[in-house]
Structures are given as structure tokens and as C-alpha cells.
Amino acid sequence: MSFPSRYSSASPSPPAPEAQACGGDASFQTVYAAHASAVYYLALRLLGQPALAEDVTHDVFLKVFRALDTFRGDSAIRTWLYQITLNQCRNHRAAWNQRTMVTNADEILEGGTSSPESGPIRVLETKELGERIRTTLDQLLPDQRLVLLLAADEQLSYDEIALITEQSPDSVRGKLHRARKAFAQRFPKTA
Template sequence: MLISRFQQPVYNLIYRLLNDPADACDAVQEVFLKVFRNVESFRGQSSLKTWVYRIALNEAYNHRRWFSRHRKQEVGLETDEEGSRSWIESISDPARDPYELTLNEERHQLIEDALREINPDFRAAVVLRDLEELSYEEIAEVMQVSLGTVKSRILRGRESLRRVLVAKANDAKA
């Protein structure tokens, strides 16, 4: 029940923070191991969702810190970086409009690429609010910062994201 409810949202959060599907899968496994090992320490002062997201955020930061120090260049064997249906499989689905599918895929990739370029604290706040749809209060609990800091990070993160997207659009025009 717990895994089926939170696995995909936790994966989405961690993937957007780590930008690597294999690392995200590893981190998600660690998150659920920690959740199950420490479930008795959950006191109910926050929602279960914010408690799990806090563990996920910490695990993503730990992974990023560890890999920035230890990781060598690796060559992946997977052809599908997203860990889901490939673009070709999706476009061959007769129920989907190929034009809309292509536009959505391009927009999605553009936003994901832009997210990678902004400050990690801003990125986490924007992802938690705009993609995971957490409230400001839940984000404050997950990130262990004040409500004002959350609002500031979301505002600054959205501004940074907008600047990156505008710069990419201007580069594409040139």
C-alpha cells in the first residue's frame, strides 16, 4: 500500500533532482528501506506524505553529494533514458495525435533541461510545488525551512527557470 501510493511521486521528485534514471531508482529503493526501518519513529506531527518526501529529499541530496565526490564517467546501456515507453512506442499509439505528442515531448524536455540549470534548492521547491503539488506548508516541512523561505525559493526558482527558458528560446532564434 505504502509503496504503491508513493513510489511514482517519490521517483519523479528524485529523478528531477538527480537527473539520472538509474540513480533515481537506487535512491527510491533507499528511501523505502529507510521508511520501513523507521516507520515506528513517525510521530504523526506531519502527514505521512511530507515525512516520506523529507526522507526522499534527504536521500537525493545524499546521492548527489556522494556521486559528486566518487562517480567516474559511466556509459549507460539503456536506450531509453526516461525508464518508460520510448518516443517511438508512444508515437505509434493510434489513440495519440503525433503532432501534439511531439510538442508535449519537446516542451517537457525543454523544461526538464532548464530545471537542471537552476539552483538545486530552488529546483526542489519548484518541483515540490508545481509538479508534486504540495502546499507551501508541506514544502516547508519537507525542506525543513520557514514558510517565507519556501515562498522566496519558489519565486526565485520560477524566475530562474523563466530566464533559462527565455535564453534557450533566444538561442534557438539566433
């Protein structure tokens, strides 16, 4: 398996030991080391649940492993990864909603009660700042949330954000402007 030189040169250093744990060859590990955090963070803030974000990250890189040979390099690899991530987020969200609806229906039929989702893992994930950010992002329109999260990635240009979100760069600018404003207004002053 090999990468177009343009992308392998983005991270010339050998993959970190933690990236080597993901398996695959050195090229794949390099991609994982360079982009896994970005993919996981986007999924986490879009879906709001660490377990789902882990699933998405796993599935995204599994797809990358399978499709790496067919990646033509027409766009930056980060752009390609985010497009896969968004598709996976949509799929997982739909599946999650379906499962939740089934579960709720079962509970109604069985007369059971839903168990609270809180637990040590949840608490560890939702540190104070992260929780406030998640709460604030949840209050934004989905388009605004996505554009803001993508704009936070310094590797992406407006054109690339437009490509990922399938809209014009002007539309991205407008949504980003409104997203910044909405985020600042809603961000809680205290925890």
C-alpha cells in the same frame, strides 16, 4: 505493522497489483502505491539520472519499511517521505561524485577514455518534454529547483514545503516566485 489511521485513510483502496510486487504487508504496499511515483519523480528531477532515482526510491521505501512503526504522524506522510528522499538524494549525490572522481582519476592514470553515457535506456527516459524540463531545472539554483518541484506536488502546502526544506514559509514563497520566473525564462521554446 500498522499505520496511524490518518495516513491509512489517505488511500483506502487496496494497493494496485504493481504495488503488491514491492513486497511487505498491505499497509506498506498502500504507502508504496500512493507515494512511490512522487518520490521517484522528485529524485529523478533532482539527480537527473534514472539509475540514481531508482536507487533513491528503493532506499527510501526500505527505510520506510523499517521505520514505519516509529512514524509518529506529527507531519503528513508525504512530508516525511520527502524528507527521507532529500537525505537519500544528498547521500547518493555525494557517493556518485566520489565514485566519479575516483573513476576519472583512474582513467587519467590508465590513460583511458570515458565511455559515452548514451544508450537506449537513456533515450527512452529522456523523452522530448522530460529532457527539456530536466535541462531547464538544471539551470535553476538548487534551492529554486527544489522548491519548484515540491510546489508542483498539490498535496503539499507552503508550510509543509518550508518544513521539508528547513526554511520559513515566507522564504519558500520568495524562492518559488523567483523559481517560476527563472523556469519560464529558460524553458526552451523548441525541443
